[in-house]
Amino acid sequence: MITIKNVNKQFNTKRGTITALHQINLDIRAGEIFGVIGYSGAGKSTLLRLLNGLELPNTGIIHVADQEISSAKEASLRKARQEIGMIFQHFNLLWSRTVRDNIAFPLEIAGVKKAERQARVDELIKLVGLEGRADAYPAELSGGQKQRVGIARALANRPKVLLCDEATSALDPETTDAILNLLVDINKRLGITIVLITHEMQVIRKICHRVAVMENGEIVELGDVLQVFKHPQQTITKTFVQQMTETDDTKETASHLLEKYPNGKIVKLTFIGDMTAQPLMTDFIRSHSLTINILHGSINQTQEGAYGTLFLHIEGTEDEMEAALQYLQTRQIGVEVVTAHD
The missing domain is CATH 3.40.50.300 (P-loop containing nucleotide triphosphate hydrolases)
Structure with missing residues (x-):
């Protein structure tokens, strides 16, 4: 055309x-x-x-x-x-x-x-x-x-x-x-x-x-x-x-948590399509011995399907956190470790 x-x-x-x-x-x-x-x-x-x-x-x-x-x-x-x-x-x-x-x-x-x-x-x-x-x-x-x-x-x-x-x-x-x-x-x-x-x-x-x-x-x-x-x-x-998926409150909360838990990680998860409707977080929390704080989440609709983001703070040993991130990646979830100033 x-x-x-x-x-x-x-x-x-x-x-x-x-x-x-x-x-x-x-x-x-x-x-x-x-x-x-x-x-x-x-x-x-x-x-x-x-x-x-x-x-x-x-x-x-x-x-x-x-x-x-x-x-x-x-x-x-x-x-x-x-x-x-x-x-x-x-x-x-x-x-x-x-x-x-x-x-x-x-x-x-x-x-x-x-x-x-x-x-x-x-x-x-x-x-x-x-x-x-x-x-x-x-x-x-x-x-x-x-x-x-x-x-x-x-x-x-x-x-x-x-x-x-x-x-x-x-x-x-x-x-x-x-x-x-x-x-x-x-x-x-x-x-x-x-x-x-x-x-x-x-x-x-x-x-x-x-x-x-x-x-x-x-x-x-x-x-x-x-x-x-x-x-x-x-x-x-x-x-x-990021203008759509992150808010100033999210960033401020991330900064506060990283100061309080310097060994923890801020993780951004992304979901597309049918994945946004699955109880993945319930399975994730049950299967890993981590301290988990949910900072911010949203689901947006596009012409081609849903797009979801979820920001978490996770804390545990380095091995536990790495295993948790690999678990999420195997379930077709986008995983990005971010910092408070990103």
């Missing part, structure tokens, strides 16, 4: 040439929800602008929905963009138009007849859950309702790809969950490919099938979300995962 080959993008500024993207290679499958995560300046927004032709690469080739975007001229680019919907962080609605008229706007530009426009708008209002608000103006809507209008507008021309530019970062947590659930529902109902950029791992965890981690204009890690959560390779990826 989306292919990016050897793409580089530089910008010329008064301070010199800035490399925004370096040797980007990526294949995004039809029908998947693909996440791109990185901090500010990582290059993710530039990548998204290349996908809809708002920017052109200096080198490399980009195909989106069977159209080459990287070298398209104005007429062919306009046609290609009809296959690509876009939703924005700050909604970008027309404030003088009602909900109905905002959604209809891209259909008007495409020359769709009025009766067909009205039928399509009614269909989209129902799809995004805005029944009863068709004649409201953006100023009368909540943030979540505004984003629902933006999503409906992006879907108006029946695109094959939906690009989401930090689509939930301006919303509160409850509204964010509602919008993410809506995107998952749209993906399943319509089979549309969704590319979502964000700086929040919670968003990636909740709805994405695969994720690319970006840093300094490069893709530094790529994989299925569940596997990236379980085995993050790069420092930046580990930081994103």
Whole structure:
């Protein structure tokens, strides 16, 4: 559905040439929800602008929905963009138009007849859950309702790809969950490919099938979300995962316990899939003569299954602790000995 080959993008500024993207290679499958995560300046927004032709690469080739975007001229680019919907962080609605008229706007530009426009708008209002608000103006809507209008507008021309530019970062947590659930529902109902950029791992965890981690204009890690959560390779990826699985209280408790029990170990356990529902800790405690304190635990759902983490402090002889860690590893549990300052 989306292919990016050897793409580089530089910008010329008064301070010199800035490399925004370096040797980007990526294949995004039809029908998947693909996440791109990185901090500010990582290059993710530039990548998204290349996908809809708002920017052109200096080198490399980009195909989106069977159209080459990287070298398209104005007429062919306009046609290609009809296959690509876009939703924005700050909604970008027309404030003088009602909900109905905002959604209809891209259909008007495409020359769709009025009766067909009205039928399509009614269909989209129902799809995004805005029944009863068709004649409201953006100023009368909540943030979540505004984003629902933006999503409906992006879907108006029946695109094959939906690009989401930090689509939930301006919303509160409850509204964010509602919008993410809506995107998952749209993906399943319509089979549309969704590319979502964000700086929040919670968003990636909740709805994405695969994720690319970006840093300094490069893709530094790529994989299925569940596997990236379980085995993050790069420092930046580990930081994103830790933001979800560790809390300040956990770290403070770990520091306190290591001071009190200097011979003990802080252990991070990770579980995926059906392992999260097994009584493994009961078996572990019964089969080992250790002092065990549970510091923090959580189970998160991803599109591909559950991912759980559990932080323990264990104390015993070195041989007993080593045997306990080997016992856990033989049961397909991820085991990592951490320190209080990690």
